[in-house]
Amino acid sequence: MEVILIKDVEKLGYADETVNVKPGYALNYLLPEGYAVANNSTNQRLLAERMKVAEKKEAKLVAQIGDVKARLEGVKLTIEAKAGTSGKIFGSVTGYHVADAIRKTANIEVDRKKITIVEGEVKNLGDYTAEVGLGKEHKVTVAFEVVAG
Numbered sequence: 001m002e003v004i005l006i007k008d009v010e011k012l013g014y015a016d017e018t019v020n021v022k023p024g025y026a027l028n029y030l031l032p033e034g035y036a037v038a039n040n041s042t043n044q045r046l047l048a049e050r051m052k053v054a055e056k057k058e059a060k061l062v063a064q065i066g067d068v069k070a071r072l073e074g075v076k077l078t079i080e081a082k083a084g085t086s087g088k089i090f091g092s093v094t095g096y097h098v099a100d101a102i103r104k105t106a107n108i109e110v111d112r113k114k115i116t117i118v119e120g121e122v123k124n125l126g127d128y129t130a131e132v133g134l135g136k137e138h139k140v141t142v143a144f145e146v147v148a149g
Helices: 023-030 041-073 095-106
Strands: 002-005 018-020 036-038 076-081 088-093 115-117 122-124 126-133 139-148
Touching (some): 002 023, 041 139, 076 088, 076 095, 088 139, 095 139
Antiparallel strands (some): 088 122
């Protein structure tokens, strides 16, 4: 069954894309939760109109993303965590901690769900990197250091 996505759905697609999914997934989850609408002529016309508006917004957004990207690439984040004497931290550092550090250091709000820590789990003190998604196709790599706090 073909549906038009209204919102981004992880591992399926981005908003305003037409995707083919199993009927049960569409009828029981995507449509009732408001993530998608059926792919019919009326909804296709509405999609075309939204795409025209989105193209205009995209030009402005690219300029803003470029500015945010430039500000984030030059920043070295420091995240404090409680640690034992061997350098192993209690708990782990997650995307939430990286987003909080970005907000405090660079005064930029980023979605913590769009942050992926390259090394996987961070359970020791040291230097790490994370990828921050800034849109459909834009990502920036951010370096951060976990220090004892």
